[in-house]
Amino acid sequence: MSAHASDKFVYHEPGLQHQFDDMKQQEESVSIGMWMFLVQEIMFFGGLFTAYLVFRSRYPLAFAEASNHLDAFWGGLNTLVLIVSSLTMALTVYYAQRGNRNMQVIMILLTMFFGTVFLGVKVIEYTDKYNSGLVPVTGWNKKIPETAGTEHAASKDPTFALPLIETRAEAASAADDHKKHPNPKGEFQWNYGTHVVDYGLSKEKETGKPYLTASERIGYFSNGVFDPDKYRDKIRMFYYIYFVMTGLHALHMIVGLGLMSWLLWTAWRGYYSAEYYAPVEMSGLYWHFVDIVWIFLFPLLYLLGRHFLAGH
Amino acid sequence: MAEHHEEHQHEHMNIPKYVGIFVILVAGTILTYVTAQWDLDGTLFAGANTLLALLIAFTKMTFVMLFFMHVYWSPKLIWLSAVASFFWLAIMFAYTMQDYLTRGSGVFTT
Amino acid sequence: MQDAGLTNEEIEEKPKLNYLTNGSTLKSWLLTKDHKRIALMYLVSVSAFFFVGGLYAATIRLELLTPATDLLESGTYNKAFTQHGILMIFFFLIPSIPAILGNFLLPIMIGAKDLALPRINLLSLYFYWIGGALTIFALLQGGVDTGWTFYTPYSTTFSNTFVMAVGLGIFINGFSSILTGLNFIVTIHTMRAPGMTWFRLPLFVWANYATSLVMILGTPVVAITVLLLAIERFARVGIFDPAIGGDPILFQHLFWFYSHPAVYIMILPGMGVISELISNFSRKKIFGYEFIAFSSIAIAVFGFLVWGHHMFVSGQSIYAGLVFSFLTMVVAVPSAIKMFNWTATLYKGSIDFSTPMLYAIGFLGLFLIGGLTGLFLGSIGLTVHLTDTYFVVAHFHYVMVGGQVIAYLGGIHYWWPKMTGRMYSEFWGKISAMLVFIGFNLTFFPQFILGYQGMPRRYASYPEELQVLNIFSTAGASVLGVGLLMPVVYLAHSLIYGKKAGDNPWLLPGLEWRTASPPPTENFEKMPVVTWEAYEFGEENGLDVEEARRRDLATVR
Incomplete structure (x- = not known):
């Protein structure tokens, strides 16, 4: 700390900014700053997790029902993809610490590759939701007219000019056409039955004890009779939360990819050395944070109530 | 100037250790996928499935934070x-x- | 190494450069990384927002002069109080002390050349400007009428006003405050001068540290909440919509999770200013330094546990209400600790009634009233009668204006000579401090009675029997308005005609008084080494601090 007192026009190390005395102080500051940023990110996502918690505890069966239609295969694959990208990111920092430029660049490229794969899978999943009428916003689903010939509907729609990716789900539903439900206004639809709530009601009959929560008893029934429309609304709420959470996460991934591109450029230019690699380390923290969010999103969104599927 | 760089986590992690953490994370992912298929809610107590899934997620997060994000050091x-x-x-x-x-x-x- | 020699010579040639004269182009201001310049730009923009918000307040008071809705229609009135609230809270109260005084003084007080992350600091100013511009844009388009709290489902489903634009403005502005908080925490942790230990920090720094914690932990939650509101409004579906099983009260939970701690973002830095003023103008070491320091942290932490007291009558569980009511009483304790310590500091002090001290003493009285009436509102039985009446309005204006604004004005006067190198007119300063105090009390004290008599807030009309007190209130508002406008005039006047303030016009020991006024770009000619405790007046108590300073510097050398 005695560096203050001496001449302030000492030789500046590369990357040392004027307000700091030495690299140690700068690295400490940048690292604390990054962690404070992550703290605020945790609270930012925390608001969404609170919303999830509240509604999951209110409508557990509708949430399980809705979640069962998410493709846990894609979700699980994406988890693995992100974990691999986290490994490559950790190795990027590892090589940066050793001043190994070439391995650094390779690892950044790998990280970016896996990040892109993640987003690609997300596009496949979102497209499936679009085709199945599971986007909670009216008009944002594939418009399927009342009559047959549904295949051309999307290409005629000027608001959606991109070619659609043929997913497993779409391929399967194209195979047996009767599964395509008309959806002329592109509304949110639920055509996958009420298995979970049926299970709950049968359990109630079996044991004589309440299985549904008090909110569910209000939320799914009209005048004591099960109301599929009200049930659908709760499922719609799950998809709303799903889209907001994964959408915000995907946005963070896109920002992360931007960060990686910048890192790639600077690493390629040989900007970093064993003495100065703080930007690599900080970008790494961000990337791992985004990974951690997904580690929680995967079980909470894709796997809840999976056992209802297996049980039947 | 030179002395503080030795303090860094250079020696703490090496590639086998990173790969080891990675294997733990993959195992956790598979475990959480498999256990989600079991009806723990019915056999143990209500919420057991979620509890287990969150426990695994917390474990995974702890590993990522401690070792990938170097919190441990x-x-x-x-x-x-x-x-x-x-x-x-x-x-x-x-x-x-x-x-x-x-x-x-x-x-x-x- | 050759460069170093050259730079040295250049510095020798013009040794008197201070942060104001070091570069005069527009670029040198807009792209500056100097925390002092950023603080000045904040000062100008925050004052502009304060002025606009004040205009709305004046309109509201004018409308309430008469019982009928004559000046404004009900709809317009709704917009007026909404915009008054939004501008004052998000664009004045929250940024004012941290972003202006904190930004300017925090690095100097701890003996640093700048904040740790100057570019982030500049970015926060730009976020503030962008958020502010969006909000002003929305106001010009026609404004919002939801109240500053944006309660759903009115804001998501029914309001036909510019909720989206204002919401976006607040969202962006939120990041300005997050980045400021982040910067302060980093700076206080890593940039303290040698010898500046945690318990030698001025209490203003402690207060800003606590504020920064709240900013980082709370602000992101309101950001996501406003984002959810915007998505819901845009997509016409969402979790706050009771029609499909959503819950509007969840919005209130998330909103108040931030917005209650946000009142501590507003008042904590004010308390920090008051600690400085009370100790320095009594020329006495502050009583119970550690207690004041830790009570700031305690307020920041406990502040997160009480948000439900805004929702006593909005449908939350009665048990939750009980818990929140109890915790509300608990959070009053650290504030009371501060009050007692300030009073004890005054005891047997050598009190100097300069303008800043007048504000500080005003703060003690007004904040006391504001805080105590808060306890009325926090007790779950009484609040049923008082919720959404003028009692609430009076209460939070006593805390926010009587507390925060008064502290802010005190701070501005106190550090004005440091910021500008000029002394303002003490005579006019005192007059305006008195006018603010009198005008404020005349405006808001009648509102306690009005509220207790049952006058609801947010209505443009009221029963005729309540008119007398409303006339008092409006009359007080005009006095307050004059009191608040006067500093603009005499402070601006002092910039040119004010007599030069020395480096240490108040003869105080703090680090900010041991550098030039205005300070050079890197704050100190020679980086300081701290060898004294905070508020150490010692044997030179109030007399020749200059001499003490010279002696200190000599020993350091």
Whole structure:
């Protein structure tokens, strides 16, 4: 700390900014700053997790029902993809610490590759939701007219000019056409039955004890009779939360990819050395944070109530 | 100037260790996928599935934070900020839920 | 190494450069990384927002002069109080002390050349400007009428006003405050001068540290909440919509999770200013330094546990109400600790009634009233009668204006000579401090009675029997308005005609008084080494601090 007192026009190390005395102080500051940023990110996502918690505890069966239609295969694959990208990111920092430029660049490229794969899978999943009428916003689903010939509907729609990716789900539903439900206004639809709530009601009959929560008893029934429309609304709420959470996460991934591109450029230019690699380390923290969010999103969104599927 | 660079986590992690953590994370992912298929809610107690899934997620997160994010070798302040952020999340969850879980009790039960 | 020699010579040639004269182009201001310049730009923009918000306040008071809705229609009135609230809270109260005084003084007080992350600091100013511009844009388009709290489902489903634009403005502005908080925490942790230990920090720094914690932990939650509101409004579906099983009260939970701690973002830095003023103008070491320091942290932490007291009558569980009511009483304790310590500091002090001290003493009285009436509102039985009446309005204006604004004005006067190198007119300063105090009390004290008599807030009309007190209130508002406008005039006047303030016009020991006024770009000619405790007046108590300073510097050398 005695560096203050001496001449302030000492030789500046590369990357040392004027307000700091030495690299140690700068690295400490940048690292604390990054962690404070992550703290605020945790609270930012925390608001969404609170919303999830509240509604999951209110409508557990509708949430399980809705979640069962998410493709846990894609979700699980994406988890693995992100974990691999986290490994490559950790190795990027590892090589940066050793001043190994070439391995650094390779690892950044790998990280970016896996990040892109993640987003690609997300596009496949979102497209499936679009085709199945599971986007909670009216008009944002594939418009399927009342009559047959549904295949051309999307290409005629000027608001959606991109070619659609043929997913497993779409391929399967194209195979047996009767599964395509008309959806002329592109509304949110639920055509996958009420298995979970049926299970709950049968359990109630079996044991004589309440299985549904008090909110569910209000939320799914009209005048004591099960109301599929009200049930659908709760499922719609799950998809709303799903889209907001994964959408915000995907946005963070896109920002992360931007960060990686910048890192790639600077690493390629040989900007970093064993003495100065703080930007690599900080970008790494961000990337791992985004990974951690997904580690929680995967079980909470894709796997809840999976056992209802297996049980039947 | 030279002395503080030795303090860095150069020696703490090597590639086999990173790969080891990675294997743990993959195993955790597979485990959480498999256990989600079991009806723990029915056989053990309500919420057991979610509890297990969250436990696994927390374990995975701990590994990522400690080793990939180098928290294990970081100053106390970093530990503190990591713990504090989860503490504040817990405040938000707990105090919101204490409203929802006690709301209107006695009114809607049949 | 050759460069170093050259630079040295250049510095020798013009040794008197301070942060104001070091570069005069527009670029040198807009792209500056100097925390002092950023603080000045904040000062100008925050004052502009304060002025606009004040205009709305004046309109509201004029409308309430008469019982009928004559000046404004009900709809317009709704917009007026909404915009008054939004501008004052998000664009004045929250940024004012941290972003202006904190930004300017925090690095100097701890003996640093700048904040740790100057570019982030500049970015926060730009976020503030972008958020502010969006909000002003929305106001010009026609404004919002939801109240500053944006309660759903009115804001998501029914309001036909510019909720989206204002919401976006607040969202962006939120990041300005997050980045400021982040910067302060980093700076206080890493940038303290040698010898500046945690318990030698001025209490203003402690207060800002606590504020920063709240900013980082709370602000992101309101950001996501406003984002959810915007998505819901845009997509016409969402979790706050009771029609499909959503819960509007969840919005209130998430909103108040931030917005209650946000009142501590507003008042904590004010308390920090008051600690400085009380100790320095009594020329006495502050009583119970550690207690004041830790009570700031305690307020920041406990502040997160009480948000439900805004929702006693909005449908939350009665048990939750009980818990929140109890915790509300608890959070009053650290504030009371501060009050007692300030009073004890005054005891047997050598009190100097300069303008800043007048504000500080005003703060003690007004904040006391504001805080105590808060306890009325926090007790779950009484609040049923008082919720959404003028009692609430009076209460939070006593805390926010009587507390925060008064502290802010005190701070501005106190550090004005440091910021500008000029002394303002003490005579006019005192007059305006008195006018603000009198005008404020005349405006808001009648509102306690009005509220207790049952006058609801947010209505443009009221029963005729309540008119007398409303006339008092409006009359007080005009006095307050004059009191608040006067500093603009005499402070601006002092910039040119004010007599030069020395480096240490108040003869105080703090680090900010040991550098030039205005300070050079890197704050100190020679980086300081701290060898004294905070507020150490010692044997030179109030007399020749200059001499003490010279002696200190000599020993350091």
